[in-house]
Amino acid sequence: MSVPLSRIQPPADQLLGHKEVVDAMERLAERPHVRVEELGRSREGRSIDALVIGRPDVVADPRAVQEQARRWSLPRADVGSDAGWDPDCPVPVLFLASNYGNEAAQTEALLEVAARLAEPTPGNEQLLRRLVVLVVPLLNPDGRERALATWRHHPLATGLTAYGNHYDIQVAREYLHVIEPESAALADVVSRWHPMLVWELHEDSINLGRTFAENCLCPPMSPSDAIGSWVASSPGDNDPRLWQQEVKYGAAIAEAWRTRGYRLLHDPDGRHGWPGPADTGLEEVAKHPETRFTRAMALRGVTTFITESARRPGTQTWEERVGQKVAAGLAVAETAAGDVAALTSLVREVGMSGANGPAGYFVIPSGQDRHVVDRAVWTLGLHDVEILQEDDGSFVIPKAQARGTTAEILLSLVRGRHQSLVATLGLRVVESAAGPAPDRRALPPWSGLDAPWLNEPDTDKPDSPSDGAGRSPRVALYAGQGVKDFAAEGHLGSVRRLLEHEGIPFVLIEAGDVAEGCLDGVDVLVIPKGDATAILNGSQPGPLWYGPPWQPEEEPRGLGVAGVAAIRAFVDRGGHYVGIDGGGAALATARHLGLIDCGISAENLGTGLVELATTVPGDRLFAGLPGSWDEAGRWRDGLIYAMTDCEAWLQEFGAIVLDAGTDVEVLATYSQLLPVPGVSHFGGTLPDGSSRRRAAIVRGRHGRGTVTLFAVNPTYRSLSPYSARLLANAVRSQSPIPDDHEH
Secondary structure (H helix, E strand, O other), X not given: OOOOHHHOOOOHHHOOOHHHHHHHHHHHOOOOOEEEEEEEEOOOOOEEEEEEEOOHHHHHOOHHHHHHHHHHHOOOOOOOOOOOOOOOOOEEEEEEOOOOOOOOHHHHHHHHHHHHHOOOOHHHHHHHHHEEXXXXXXXXXXXXXXXXXXXXXXXXXXXXHHOOOOOOOOOOOOHHHOOOHHHHHHHHHHXXXXXXXXXXXXXXXXXXXXXXXXXXXXXXXXXXXXXXXXXXXXXXXXXXXXXXXHHHHHHHHHHHHHHOOOOEEOOOOXXXXXXXXXXXXXXXXXOOOOOOHHHHHHOOOOEEEEEEEEOOOOOOOHHHHHHHHHHHHHHHHHHHHHOHHHHHHHHHHHHHHHHOOOOOEEEEOOOOOHHHHHHHHHHHHHOOOOOEEOOOOOEEEEOOOOOHHHHHHHHOHXXXXXXXXXXXXXXXXXEEOOXXXXXXXXOOOOOOOOXXXXXXXXXXXXXXXXXXXXXXXXXXXXXXXXXXXXXXXXXXXXXHHHHHHOOOOEEEEOHHHHHOOHHHHOOEEEEOOOOHHHHHHOOOOOOOOOOOOOOOOOOOOOOHHHHHHHHHHHHHOOOEEEEEOOOHHHHHOOOOOOOOOEEEEEOOOEOEEEEEEEOOOOOHHHOOOOEEEOOOOOEEEOEEEEEEOOOHHHOOOOOOEEEEOOOOEEEEEEEEEEOOOOOOXXXXXXXXXXXXXXXXXXXXXXXXXXXXXXXXXXXXXXXXXXXXXXXXXXXXXXXXXXXXXXX
């Protein structure tokens, strides 16, 4: 630690909240080179805005630039290639910050970059003849406000509970599925402007500054012979042309940082390493593949990269944290302006490669749940995927198109796995060599449909049992330590989102509430995925998240003896316990509370799609989930998709397999793991032996109550409304406890 703690960050009231950011953007927009665009609204109703910085004529009327970029990004094989990018048309580039609400300096830095680029200097006039710079300084305003609230009381806290949006969703990480309004706002700016370069700022809150003395991390993030190896590779990671672009921009950023005296981690070949886990034994644990925003842009041929800087207390001053980002932003803008041809040609080449891609079509047949189909078509259209509609209501998606790879990830179960709409929505997709009918019509982008979060799929929802007086089950959702600590992974938020969307009332409770008797007025207790040990004993200081010099947000507090006794009494008198994976499920097993005769036969399988075989298909738990479609569009009764989930390299326990005793009802077993082809992202294997040792969902009795345990994570990152029905059904199908129960 080389920097006084008082210098790492100003007090919360001196940082910019959403209102102050909007005011700063409006002041900048008084200049002729700047305009503010509202892209959308956050979950909590705050505006998400972009600064458009360019020539005054472009700022006043951007349509010519937008149309040029659209045609360039979406070429058609039957139209031929344009002569070239219009030299009088500036190239759009996008600078993006604050996907994570607790990374404070990004927002201030991007506002400073915008102010510098908007200054009326000869250099800026030259730069803006070549570029139009789109700056989104605050993508996640809800998370930012939550972080500020934390820092008012605990200035040196990590702010982990402010990572995501209102529902703890990392809106750029889950960009491909556009499941939240913040993601849709980001998709809006991409769909209208088609940027040719994306730079996303980050501050590493975990290991940068602890693992390395250097505090600024430059592209490229991995060597050319292992592109994408740090995170299990997803499409777009392995294009050497994009890697060369990372090398070029990384060199420019590194030079800017060296000139200003910053300590930087940079290797021109990407062999500088990445901040590793606190437990070096976890270095080789596989990470799961995903297509977050930067990777989705890579599928378009967009030059895209991130930078990281340390914010661990004692590693950088606030001035350094802001200044190194400003220096990087100016270096990126100058480098882009100096070689726009490289940006535009790469986007064009990738688009033409897709347009001349393999023959064949994905077909979404008619006759399916209209909400599922609408959501799928909306998602595809938002990513500029070409969609044709037949007279019979089916949709046809050509494989040979500029967005062919994006369509393949979303529509192919084999290629996309847990990112495929087949798995997440229960969508039926078949592949066909035959083309659509001649009279088919092309749908416009967005398709004029409502956003998917405004409609929920039609489901065969079981009616909630009542107590004869029309009273539905009263639900408590555990939100104490051991669960809320993992807000960065969205475990609690995804359950909150599901219950609210399903119209299931609930109350949030913590350890103190349990000990004080809050379960006396509850019928169902849900304990999400998390860490069972921390739920029992409270979150303990450690080197990864909470160790000094970080300041804890609260003192460790777990259920303790009183809380454990209250849960036992609750279930014994007729309460219904629902537990998920390494948190609530592990807590109920023989390792901890032993509520039912169930152990754990395997753990830390990794993160990925799994197939479950239902053993009691008529059970209310599986209402609306009678089976699934396979990769060929064939229906299979009793087989459903779900996610197993464990970020073991972040010291998160989970991805368990249950070992059910003879008195426990096994509702579903693991049938198989479904890895992405060519990617080893599962860290373990399913146990041998009896199917009871491969249990994924179980139910047992404890006293007068029931215990339902999920080894899988039905609400994983809120990506799958299909598997989320399992948890909704588990809660909704429980009967209220009779009012005459004995205390």
